[in-house]
Amino acid sequence: MRLHKTILIASAFVLAAPAGAVAAEYTVTQKGKKFSPNLLNIVVGDSVKFVNDDKHRHNIYSRTEGHNLRVRKQQQGESNSRTFTEAGTIRVRCAIHPKMRLTINVR
Numbered sequence: 001m002r003l004h005k006t007i008l009i010a011s012a013f014v015l016a017a018p019a020g021a022v023a024a025e026y027t028v029t030q031k032g033k034k035f036s037p038n039l040l041n042i043v044v045g046d047s048v049k050f051v052n053d054d055k056h057r058h059n060i061y062s063r064t065e066g067h068n069l070r071v072r073k074q075q076q077g078e079s080n081s082r083t084f085t086e087a088g089t090i091r092v093r094c095a096i097h098p099k100m101r102l103t104i105n106v107r
Contacts, residue, residue: 025081028102029053030060030074035092035102042106047083052076059095064088067106 023045029036031053040048052058052074060080062069067090071080084090084106094100 023047023083025049027051030058030094030100033094033097033100035094035100038102040102040104042084042104044085044087044106045083046106047081048104049079049081050074051079057096058100060092061095062090062092064090 024042025047026040026042027049028040029051033054033056042048050060050071053076055076057076058071058074060069060071060074066086067084067088069082069090069092071082074080084104087106090104090106092102092104
């Protein structure tokens with residue numbers, strides 16, 4: 001009986017753990033000289049995988065203060081992941097194709 005109570009109490013703590021305690025990975029593709037999606041809402045600790053599905057090379061960067069992001073010369077078929085450790089709004093661009101824009105909101 002005592003073991004049964006211990007298991008029930010332990011289960012209650014596990015179920016009460018905050019939602020989102022496990023970091024998520026989101027995928028952003030690059031195709032047709034566009035980011036897809038072009039708006040992403042994530043939480044601190046989540047990561048974003050940038051996948052180049054385009055026939056063109058891309059150079060992903062952000063100069064948003066406090067959120068320096070740089071993926072240099074990403075070739076077709078390559079992918080790179082970045083984990084976001086601080087809240088904020090990050091504006092992401094491609095240095096080769098300036099019309100490529102992505103906004104990542106990290107809360």
